[in-house]
Amino acid sequence: MQIDTFHWKKNQILAEDYIGQSDQAKALYPYHFGNVEDWQSRVDWLDEGGTSLRADRGRLVEVLQAYNERIGNSQAAVEQIKALAGKDALAIVGGQQAGLFGGSLLVMYKAITLIQLAREWSAKLERPVVPVFWIAGEDHDFDEVNHIHMLSQAQQIEKVKMDHPTGKRTSVSRLPLTAEAWKEALNALDQSLMDTEFKASLLTKLERTVVDEASLSDAFARWMAILFGEYGLVLIDSDEPNLRALEASMFEQLIVQNEALTASLLTSQDEVTQAGYGVQAEITQESANLFVFAGEQRLLLHREGNYFADKKNEHRFTKEQLLDMALTTPEQLSNNVMTRPLMQEFLFPVLATVLGAGEIAYWALTKHAFEQFGMKMPILAPRLEFTLIEGTVHKQMNKYEFTFADVLERFEQKKQAWLDAQDTLQLNERFDVVKKDFHASYAPLVETLAAINPGVKKLGDTNLLKILEQIEFLQHKAGEAYKAQFDAALRQLERIRLTILPLAKPQERVYNGCAYLNRYGNDWLRDLVENAIPVDGLHRVYYL
Structure with missing residues (x-):
């Protein structure tokens, strides 16, 4: 396994500074993933009881077991769920939206980070540390997750896409997709993938994930179980009805303390801006930071006097009505980006959470919200980042003397410099000399023609331009x-x-993993999971 390490500066300045432990950023977070003493401090806080606002562990284990059995997760994952029942068990948690055929590569890398950290700290602490992947099935942005990109043999970035089945703005986990729609998507994937020894097996596995008019969320969960279940990765959909029932008391508190929650978020927002950073999520005095399912849609709520209402003011609820909903039909409620971290803390004994750069930036806004509910923000660990480079591409980079940094920072300049170096005939320079010499000798001759006849002079000027045009042609x-x-x-x-940089973005944000599994099988994935890789915020280039 050949891996190079590269410092690819994050596009979020706050995340970059957090990883680098700058003084301004450090003040916005209670822990840092790079400090061993912070890990122990977090363990001690959890062992001392942590927050009193905590889900029933036994019921949580039952929900996890039922869900993971339903999606066909492995025995290794079931064993991890059983371990979570123990009082000394901890969790490494991270999540992502449910993407078509697994979404972009970064989703796989987030799962790998969870597994790596759980294994590392379970060994160090000599106690169970369970990797938990939180699927954001409650998310309603179908267009963000209904497609994948792959690089074709013809060097075109191809897109495989599924259409929205209803057009209604509701959670992807609540949108069953027809067998015909899945068949079309699989056929499109089949056409895009080159024929290899791994293709038939890959497509067969994917076909198993889309049975019974599966939603994107269910298909995603089954695929992640196939890829990572053997390593004990526990999966849960945030919109799972049985999980919602377990969350009832936390929803109750989010509603009862809603004004104070917003005030806490605004306090953190002020601290972030005073530290010199831009904020990554919009918070206003009226923000309720909760969604409600009404009219078959997922609607963001804001406070309006004594009411909670959606943006169009079509659905209005009193606080009492929302509280009744939380306790009797909690599946009608849903978290936003600010309350999801709190719900995660309520459900799991979170040692650390695995986040991307954007997530690290907006989690800074939740520091005081955690404290308001008697909680403490967990350790934030940056997910592992990779760029996969195939052998032929690596050879070509060596051939043309392109480094990874060259491609990211100066590709066009390097390409032009290479082309210029190949011009041994110096055609442009020689043609320029010919045009200059011709004009210098021919133009005076044309000028003398005026003494004979102005018409001849005009003909000479035209002739001069035509000859120059022919030379340029x-x-x-x-x-x-x-x-x-x-x-x-x-x-x-x-x-x-x-x-390396498709659509001017990092590879991991654009391409889907199926093309690489199709061409190279699972060995590269096993390498990334089974070999210890430090979670240090650096980017890694893996040579296939």
Whole structure:
């Protein structure tokens, strides 16, 4: 396994500073993942009782067992759930929206980080540390998760997409997709994937995930279980009805203390801005930070006097009505990005949570909200980042002397410099000399023609321009013919760029993992899971 480490600066300044432990960022978080003493401090806080606002562990285990059995998770995951029943058990938790066929590569990397950290700290602490993947099935942005991208053999970024079945703005976990829709998506994937020794097995596994008019969330959960269940990854959908029932008392508190919750978030927001950072989530005095399911839609609530209402004011609830809903039909309620961390803390004994850069930035806004509910923000661990580089692409990078940093920071300049270096005939310079010399000798001759006849002079001027145009025409054609010699090289350089920075984004944010599983099987994935990789906030280049 060959892996290079690279410092790819985060696009979120706060996350970059948090990872680097700058003084401004450190003050916004109670712990840091890089300090061993902070891990022990978190363990001690949990062992001393932590928050009194805590879900019943026995009921949580029952919910996890039922859900993981339903999605067909492995025995290793079931054993981890059983371990979670113990009083000394801790959890490493992280989540993501449920994406088509697993979503982008970063989703796999988040799961790998959970498994790596749980294994590491279970060994260090000599007690169960369970990796839990929280599927944000309650999310309603279907267009964000209904497609995948892959790089085709023709060096085109292809898109496989599923259409919204109803058009209604509701959670993806509540949108069953027809067998025909799944068949079309699988056929499109089949057409996009090259024929390999792994293809039939890959498609068979994916077909198993979409049975019974599965929602995107169910299909995603089954696929993640296939990929990572053997490593003990426990899965749960945030919109699972039995989980919602367990969350009732926390929803009650989020409603009872709603004004104070908003005040706490605004206090943290002020601290973030005073530290010199922009905020990553919009918080206002009227924010309720909860969603409600009404009219077959998931609607964000805000406070309006003594009422909670949606944006269009079509649905209005008193606090008493919301409290009744929380206790009798909690499946009608849903968290937003600010209250999900609190609900996660309520449910699990969270040692650490695995987050992307954007998540690290907006979690800073929740520090005082945790404290308001007698909780403490857990350790925030940055998820592992990878770029997969195939052997042929690696050879081409060496051939053209392109480093990983070259592709990220100066690709066009390096490409042009390489092309310029190949121009041994110096065609442009030689043609420019010819045009200059011709004009210098021919123009004076044309000027003398005026003494004979102005009409002849005009004809000479036209002739001069036509000859120069013909020289430039030949120059252009010669240049095209010369560049044609390098078509193969230009295609190879473009392949390098599309591999590392497709759509001007990191590979892990664009491409789906199926193309790599199809071409290389599971060995690369096993390497990333089974070999210890430090969770340090750095980017890694893995050579396939």
